[in-house]
Amino acid sequence: MKLRIKITKSAKQTASAERVSSLDDLLLEILLRLPIRSLIRFKCVSKRWLSLITNPRFSILRNPNPNPAVGLFLRCQVFGTKPDYDYIHLGTHSHTNPPFKKLRFTYEPSGIYILQSCNGLLLCRSFLASQSKRKYYVYNPTTKHFSTLPKTCLVTKTSNAVHEMSPAFNPRQSALYKVVCVSKIIRGMSLAFDPASSPHYKVVCIRDSESARDHYEIEVFPSETGHWRAVGDPFLSNVCFRNSVYWNGTIHWISTWEFTILSFNVYQETRGTMPAPAPPPREGGRVGYFGESCGHLHLVAVYEPPGDRFDVHEMKSDCSEWFVKYRVDAKQVFAALPEMRSDWDDFYAFSIFCLVRGKTGQDNDSFLVLQTPGKAIRFNLVDGSFDKICDLEDSQEHGSLRNLEHAFQYVESLCCV
Structure with a gap:
């Protein structure tokens, strides 16, 4: 009598697994x-x-094209406390869990505040710390890894005076150095990161100039070198440097009421201006949104009053001109949400959190995330359909809206920082 022991199949599976690995x-x-x-x-x-x-090559092979956002971080408007963030899932099928409620990847007495989201990485800083004690971080919320940026400092040859240097400075070198007087007033910090082009990122600092009144200066931090350096001459500008958009190798800042766009190419390290869209066809036009998604740069021009019609402009890849990608008439949407109508004027209470493009070749999935009093709405740009994503619980007063500067896209990424 023969005994049959079922080991052969398991052994084959083990051998196959070992061969694969x-x-x-x-x-x-x-x-x-x-x-x-x-x-x-x-x-x-x-x-x-x-x-x-x-390996950086793995991320590129896995996602050769830019990923759309799967979620949105919204800062809760509770003043005087460490920043809390709500998470809005933007997908219609599989759900992504909130990556965090508070940013606790390192200790900060006053908490950590998000400045910008760029292709899966977040640029963050100390929340209530003074400028001299403020720290800046680059954080990947998917992998939970982060890096701390060194303090900025401009160094030039000619003297042996030594001050607070970046880690790349070597005081044992024979060359003589001096520290250039640098203003402590930082007007904006911006992150530039494109995993399809490079595994490294750059941070651009805009600060007041000490050498020219009412001018600004630029410093650049490339992650592959690990130190700051000055770029270009002092310049004048009327844009707001608190909010920036990275697209096509260039950081862009916009003046929302004047349609002025200032640009800085992080590879050529040159400043320039971007052509504005054609003037709105009627008075009262303003920039309702300016942002990037899946390798496309968008500007939404909202016409007021009452604000229920807007054009979605897209910049050509060669940066030559804007064209109207979508014309939106949201009367049907707004009619279904009577809480948006103001009691004392003819305006609708709404704003645009973000525009999310579908993956390559799937424009039908492109949508806006609209904020209405107490709600976040997903509005399809192709067929005009809409549905509620979630309630915004901290909007207690009728007609109240969250600050758009506190909304940041979440793109899943394995990239290292």
Whole structure:
């Protein structure tokens, strides 16, 4: 009588698994098809798996085209406390869990505040700290990794005076250095990151000029060098440097009432201006939104009163001119939401949190995230359909809206910082 022990199949499976794990190309093909949450866990399997998943080439192979946002971080408007953030899931099918409620990746007495979202990375700073004690961070909310930026300082040859230097400065070098007088007043910090072009990021600092009154100066921090340096001459501008948009190798700042756009190319390190869209066809036009999604730059011009009609402009890839991508008539949407109508004038109470493009070749999935009193609405730009995403619980007063400067897109990313 023969006994049959079911070991052969298991042994074959083990041998097959070992064979797969020993072939980098085959293992890579399997890992590329896994969801991002699984990949984060699998980085702990072995040093080899960690090396494959964290390689910059892996991210490009997995996502050769820019990813659309899957969520939105909204800062709760509770003043005088450490910043809290609500998370809005933007998808219609699979749900992504909130990556965080408070930013606690490092200790900050007053909390951590988001300045900008750029292709999966967040630029953050100390919340209530004074300028001299303020710290800046680049944080990946998907992987929970972060880096701390060194303090800015301009250094030139000619003297042996030594002051607060960046880590790249070597005082043992034979050359003589001096520290240039730098204003402590920072007007804006901007993040430039495109994983399809480079695994490295750059941070651009705009500060008051000490050498020219009412002028500004630019400093650039490339992550691959690890130190700040001055770029260009002092300049004048009327844009707001608190909010910036990175697109096509260039950081853009806009004056929302004058349709003025200032640009800084982070690779050529040159300043310029971007052509504004054609003047609105009637008076009362303003910029309702300026942002990037999936490699496209958009500007939404809202016409008032009453504000229920707006054009979505898109910039051509060669940066030559804007064209109207969508013409939106939102009367039907606003009629279904009577709480948007103001009791004392003819305006609608709404704002645009963000515009999210569908993946390459899927324009039908492009939509706006509209903020109305107490609600976030998803509005399809192609067919005009809409539905409520969620309630905004801290909008207690009728007609109250959250500050658009406190809304940041969440793009899942495995990129290292």
